[in-house]
Structure formats: structure tokens, C-alpha cells
Amino acid sequence: MRVSRVLYVAGAITLCWLVAAALICLRGVTMPFDGADVAVVFGNALAVDGTPKPILAARLDTAVKCHRAGLCPVLFVSGSIDGPGLNEATAMRAWLIGHGVKQNAIVVDEHGDNTLASARNAVAFMREHRMTRVMLVTQYYHLPRARLAFERAGAAVVLGAFPHRFRAMDVYSSWREVPAYAVYFARLALDENAKPVSFRPVRFLMRLFSKSE
Template sequence: MSRRLIRFALRVGVATALCWFVAAVLICLKGMTAPYGDADIAVILGNALEDDGTPGPILVARLDTALQCHRAGQCPTLFVSGAIEDPGLNEAEAMRTWLIDHGVAQDAVVVDEHGNNTLASARNAIAFMRKHGMRRVMLVTQSYHLPRARLAIERAGAPVVYGTYPHHLRAMDAYWTFREVPAYAVYFVRLALNPDARPVSFRPMLFLLKLLSKFG
């Protein structure tokens, strides 16, 4: 390989890395500055569970954030949306149990077991909102995930979208923020080309762990 080609490849690599970094920062800032207000319903997006079926740290942080909103009277209905990974690992049911154990009335929690990804959760939430005449929705997830979640639910037809997130940061947030760059880009393009695009689930870390387990 010639020196000129090497220099060109290095420049492209540096430019790509810089653009990716700037995009990640902008996504994070967009999430942190999401509007906040009184909502008819809060949509809590699922995340990984512990091996015993209880919410993991990220999900507990989201649930606690939603609980504060509910106790303040700003989110009277809590819509918990997640996937069923394996028998005994039902994200939505785990969230429901956690909220009820922390004092939320059973009839204030709506369970969506078909939130296999952000787009599916958004569409399921909108279907429930339309059925019950709701207009204002509060999204509850991590700050870096809020822009993509807002994009999904706005494209699904939400009239008013607010957002809130756990305010304590973790080291792994850096990885997830950078992961959001291509994830947001894919959502933006797919929904721009086809607002009714089919939800597709792909979890890179889970895929990698399963792949490695085959060679373990």
C-alpha cells in the first residue's frame, strides 16, 4: 500500500471518528434538553433484567425516575413496555412488579409485553393513548436514548412529547451514547422513507454474547 493511500485512509478514519464523536455529543445534549411538563402518561422503556428476573441497574434508574414523576402528579398513568427475552425474563412484568412494590396503584400501571424495540414500544403506546384520548406523553429512558425514542413516538403520531431521564451517569454510558449514532441514523432514514416501517430488533451486545457462547 502506497504512503499516499495510507495517508488518505488515516484522514478518512480521523474524519469519521470526529464526525461520530460530534454526533454522539449532539445526541446526548438533545436528550438532556428534552422538554418536561405534565403528561397524561409516562412510557417507561425496558432494559435488561437480572438473572432472577428483577430489573437491572439501568432499568431501576428509569423506574425510579418515573416514580418521582408519578408521585409529583405529573405522570398519572405509567406504561411499562419491554420484551420477553426468556421464560421468567419478562421486562414489562418486572417493571410492573417493581412499581407496585414501591407504592404505585395497580390500576395506574399499563403493561406492554410486546415492546421488543423502541419503535414497537412507541407504536404500542400511541395505540393505547388514542384508545383512551390521551395527548401528552412523557418518555422515560436514558438521556442518550431519548432523541431516538422521541423520533419514534413523534413519527407514530404523538401530539405532545416530553422526556426525562436518570441524572446519574455511568462509565458504560459512553459506549451506549456512541452506539446511538448509527441507531438514530437508521431510525431517521427508515422512518423518513416509510413512516410505517416494520420494527426490527437487533441488540449487538446480546448478539455478540450469544455468538461467543457457541465457541465457549
């Protein structure tokens, strides 16, 4: 009897989790797409040679298409440092320049350690330049949480674009996005000024050693 109850609870939790993941993905793929003042491209993993891996390259390709269509004149690339020589933001800038985007159309944010940090940094830039419309460029399952972060940061109009490519890994990523979205929603509901929280072991060690020199 006790085993069947545990299985029932586990099944109910799994079902709720699956439904939540499906709703997150649905919200992502149905986000409005239109012209914006700036497009924010979220960083992702780099290869050992410092170039964008396929996920990030797909985001950048989506941003370039938006830029060439005249829908996002400014590209704001936001990422962090993953290790020696692995700077996501500068790697994104180099990729964009290599694909024909003029350097003066690119803004580099090297402090986008996480989604909330990227949102705060980008919205600060928008306010400084009197921009109101932002296009978020990331994976479809990440768009709802990114949109939440930007809206809480004060962005007036939040739009979305994503690479139209499905990978088997997306199943796991959308599953993982459920608790991530729940944590963001709860933290920002309790405190709109909640500090971005992230831990990058390599970056931490680099800072530690630089202070000791």
C-alpha cells in the same frame, strides 16, 4: 501517501461520529419536562432472578418520582421477554407496585421488542384513551431516537425524563446510538409505517418450541 489518506479519512469519520454522539446527548438532556397524560418507561435488562438491573431500576425510580409529583398519573411499562421467567414489562410492574404505585395506574406492554414497537403500542393506547401528552422515561442518549419514533407514530406532545446518573458505559452507548438514530431517521423518512425490526434469540426459540408441542 496512501496510509496518510486512510488515517485522514478515519480521523474525519471519527470526529463526525463524536460530534453526532454529542449532539444526540445534548438533545436528550435538553428535552422538555412537564406534566403528561402518561409516562412510557422503556424496558432494559433483568437480573437472573427476574428483577430489574440498575439501568432499568433507575428508569423506574425516575418514573415513580414523576408519578408521585402528579406529573404522570399513568405509567406505561413497555418491554419484551428476554428468556424463561424474564419478562421485562411484568418485572417493571412488580417493581412499581413494590414501590407504592397502585396497580390500576400501571399499563403493561409485553410486546415492546424495540423502541419503535413501544412507540406504536403506546400511541395506540393514547389514542384509545384520548391522551395527547406523553413522557418518555429512558437514558438521555436514547431520548432523541425514542422521541423520533413517537412523533412519527403520531404523538402530539412528547416530553422526556431520564435518570441523572452518568456511567462509564454511557460513552459506548451514546456512540452506538449514532447509527441507531440514523437508521430510524432514514427508515421512517422513507416509510412512516415501517415495521419494527428486532430479533430476540431466546424469544424466537421459545415460540419455536411452543409451536412444536
